[in-house]
C-alpha cells in the first residue's frame with residue numbers, strides 16, 4: 001500500500017468522523033513517524049508491512065469511535081505538541097481563543113498566572129511558551145492529569161510552569177494577575193455527551209451541576225481573594241452560557257465584564273476584572 005492508497009481509506013470514516021481525511025493523515029504520521037508535508041511530497045511512498053498493519057489496526061479503532069488523539073497519544077495545541085491520555089480532556093482548537101485573549105488582557109512581561117483544571121497543561125504551557133517571564137501554575141484534581149501536565153512541561157522544557165495536584169485553589173496562596181480556566185461546563189443531561197470523541201473523555205472534565213455552571217460559579221466566587229488589584233479572570237464556557245456567566249460575574253461585583261466568540265463563531269469566552 002502506498003501513501004495515496006492509505007489516505008484514500010478516509011472514505012471508511014465518512015459519516016463517523018467530522019474530519020475523515022485529517023484523521024487518516026494524523027494516523028499515518030504517527031505510524032510512519034513522518035510529517036504531513038512528507039506525504040504531500042511523496043505520494044508514492046510504500047508503507048512497510050508493519051506500518052500497514054499498525055495503520056489498519058488504528059483505522060479500525062477509529063471506525064469504532066476512539067479519538068485520534070488517543071490513538072496517536074498526542075494533539076497539537078497552539079504551537080505545541082502535547083501528550084494526551086484518556087485521563088484528560090483532549091485539547092480543542094476553540095480553547096486557543098482563550099490563550100489569545102489572555103495574552104491580550106495581560107500585556108505585562110511579568111505576571112503570576114493560575115490555570116485551574118489544567119488537564120494536559122494546554123493553556124498553562126501555551127501561555128508560558130509565549131511569555132517566558134510569566135510564572136504559570138497549572139492545577140488539576142486528577143492525579144493522572146497532573147502527572148501528564150508535568151510530563152508535557154518537562155518534555156517542552158517550560159521551566160516557568162509549576163504543576164500542582166488539588167481541588168481548584170486549594171494548593172496555592174497569594175495573588176495572581178490572571179486566573180484562567182476551561183472548567184467542566186456541560187449540563188449532565190446534554191445529549192452531546194453521547195456523541196463522537198467526547199464519549200471517550202472523562203466526565204469529570206466535562207460536566208458540572210447547575211446546568212453546567214456550578215464550577216464556573218465556584219471559581220468566580222473564590223477567585224476574588226486570589227486576584228491582585230486589577231487582576232483578570234477568564235473562562236471558557238458553553239456557546240449558550242454567555243449571559244449566565246456574565247450575570248454570575250456581575251453579582252459578584254466584577255467589573256469590565258466582556259465576552260468573545262471562538263473561531264467557529266460560537267460564544268465561548270468571558271472575562272472580567
Ligand code: GLN
Pocket residue numbers: 089092182183184185186198205206207
Ligand atoms: N467544549 C467541549 C465540548 O463541547 C467541552 C469542554 C469543557 O467542558 N470544558 O466538548
